[in-house]
Amino acid sequence: MSANHSNRLSASEIDKSSPLPYHYQLREILRAEIVAERWRRGDQLPSEHQLCDMFQVSRTTVREALDALVNEGLLTREKGLGTFVADPKFMETWTGSAIGFSDSITQQGYLIETKVLELDIKPAPLRIRQELNLQAHEDIVYLKRLRYILKQPILIVTSYMPARLFPGMTEIDFTVNSLYQTFRREYNIPVTRVKRSIEAIAADEDIAAQLDLPLGFPIMFIENTAYTDGGTPIEYYNAWRRGDKSRFQFEYSQPHPSGER
Amino acid sequence: MSANHSNRLSASEIDKSSPLPYHYQLREILRAEIVAERWRRGDQLPSEHQLCDMFQVSRTTVREALDALVNEGLLTREKGLGTFVADPKFMETWTGSAIGFSDSITQQGYLIETKVLELDIKPAPLRIRQELNLQAHEDIVYLKRLRYILKQPILIVTSYMPARLFPGMTEIDFTVNSLYQTFRREYNIPVTRVKRSIEAIAADEDIAAQLDLPLGFPIMFIENTAYTDGGTPIEYYNAWRRGDKSRFQFEYSQPHPSGER
DNA sequence: CGAACCATCTTGTCATGACAGGGTGACATC
DNA sequence: GATGTCACCCTGTCATGACAAGATGGTTCG
Missing domain, CATH: 1.10.10.10 (Winged helix-like DNA-binding domain superfamily/Winged helix DNA-binding domain)
Incomplete structure (x- = not known):
């Protein structure tokens, strides 16, 4: 029906020696x-x-x-x-960049403080290897942060990044630098796509202690994988947020009124 | 580790003469x-x-x-x-074409049962009037539903719709009809855009009782406004969902690199 | 006793080959 | 010109066979 494309690819090939399938x-x-x-x-x-x-x-x-x-x-x-x-999907109509909590907070003029609890290089657990498409024995940079607003602990994040892509990352001071800004500015690796899931859970002992909350307090648990151009995964994180201080907002529109099913 | 099941299936076989793959x-x-x-x-x-x-x-x-x-x-x-x-989560995936709750659940093969707790016409509270762009004294259709999956109450929804747009709606049986399908089929008003926010809260006495959960149980609280072509708001709802059985999943691609966190 | 090793289970990856069945367009026929 | 046939494209389905790699538990060795 519609005109066909050139069928020509931009000089990409499958690297048969790569460990990637x-x-x-x-x-x-x-x-x-x-x-x-x-x-x-x-x-x-x-x-x-x-x-x-x-x-x-x-x-x-x-x-x-x-x-x-x-x-x-x-x-x-x-x-x-x-x-x-296929027809383009809703992703493109996602509103604005204020996806997360921190953004909307800083936009409201509040200050976020960050405490780095851990920052080092480790072997990657299998789960993380799969999510980041790493080969066996590849190391990851592990970053665990606690973030405060108005002196209150609000959020715990544990991030995993392929060490290969981010040399020298353990030297960076993440009390003042944002992670995604660091990716872009220091390593020239922009985040272009994220896959995310959200659930509501009750705070277990560990999380409750770190966020200074009673046991069972409602928590938003977020799993996130970030990708850069070409679909390479560059970061996986888990985040636990105080439910009462967090809100996710988004819009979703359908490109055309197809109305099937 | 955990006890294994019997490995015995309920006498189902693959019919090799069937046209089904x-x-x-x-x-x-x-x-x-x-x-x-x-x-x-x-x-x-x-x-x-x-x-x-x-x-x-x-x-x-x-x-x-x-x-x-x-x-x-x-x-x-x-x-x-x-x-x-897998851990049974009634996922709402935002990558497909499903916009409503029942669509994404039934696509997973589960059966939804619905109990209609209230369905009538009322004056609109101010908050609702603003959200739906209504004039003073305009009435709304109010629909409160309790929804079950596997006989378990999972979700409470209270919907507000401009009565002007949906004449005769109080006569519809919402134990069998999905709301968004009704909009489309009966009134020829498709939902083309939704704006949504999600928070994690603790179940108060009221919610806990209705969902048959202990006080303080983690709940996903969702506020949603649905729009039709041209941006006219047609429905506003609040929903309370069991946190442990719910998960939102979505992808987000960025045309312009401005990832903040 | 503890550590190293290995047989044996699992899923993951990949190739080859075959046929079914839908869609399209050229061609012959009416 | 209208119509029907058919070769030839496409994806869908399914079998067989092979090897890699992770997990586990028992055995052997120090």
Whole structure:
């Protein structure tokens, strides 16, 4: 229907010597084409067989990569026709940059104080390795911070970052530097995408003690993975926030009134 | 570590003569075990090889079925260990097309039951008038619902809608009809944008009693305003959800790099 | 007794090959 | 020109086989 794209990729290849799985590499190559809008809404991708030839991998691998992107909503498949770039999703209509709590607070003129509880280099637990796509025995920078507003402890964050990407990070003073600003300014690695989940839990003994709250106090627990260009994960964090002092706000619009299901 | 289940399935088999794909049949068989709670949180599933034997299909097919359920959040996999029933969270995922609560839950295969506690027309309180852009003395439709999953009360919602836009709404049976579907089907008013905020609070006496929880239990409190085309607000609601059974998940990509935290 | 090792379980990754079934367009036929 | 057929593209489904890598528990060795 709509005009087809050039089918030409920007000189990306699958590194067969890399420890990263082929399907992962391919997925990120394709994702890059889409987010850079070299492939646009409605464009047809090369067929699975063509992708096999282009990247010298089996159809199993190609389908695994495509599956993931279809699942994320970036692609759609049509039997007998082909695979297409999907309509853009709500992510782009996310309002503003004030995603988190700290932003809205600083915008209101309050001062945030930070105490660094731990900052060092460690071996990465498996869970973290998977989330950050690290190979075995790769080290991570571990940063644990306690953050205060009006002298009150509000938030505990434990961050994990691949040590390989951030040399010398243990020398940085995070009582005054924001983490994401450091990524961008010191390492020239901007955060371009985050995946996040939020739940409400009761404070256990550990968390209650650190936030100076009674046991069972409502806490917002946040898991977050941050990615930079090309889909490389660069940070995973867990955060525990005082529920009564935190609020997440966001908007979500639907691009067009499709109204199915 | 934890006790294992019986590994016995309720006499379900894959119908090889059915036009339904094997992986689909298997997925639904497994899902049934989970939603019926014959397999519980933390239980280990039979290994992939065992499932192959049990259902006489290839590992490709087994993995395809498991993949789907992992993706839905019903299962988790651990390399070297096995596949397990996930902590049941009634996730609201913001990557798909679902905007309402019931959509995202029913997509996970759970059945929602609804009890309508109140449905009538009232004058609008000031707070609501402002949120819905109403004039003084304009009436609203007030709908208070208690919603159950697996016979457990999970969620209380109080909705406010301009009575002017929804004539005859008090006659609709909301034990079977979803609110947003009603907007679209009965009134031809689709929800195209929502603005939402989330906090973690402790259950007060009222909420605790209605959700059958102890006082102080962690609750997710959600405020939501829904808009239709042109930005007209059509509904405002407050919702209180069991924190331990709820999780919000979403992705956020940034076109411009300005990550603050 | 403690540490190192290894057999054996698990899921993760990848290739190859096959056929089914939907969609499209060229072509022959009416 | 309208219509129907059919080769040929596409994705969907499924089997088989192989090896890697993480986890576990027992055994062996110091």
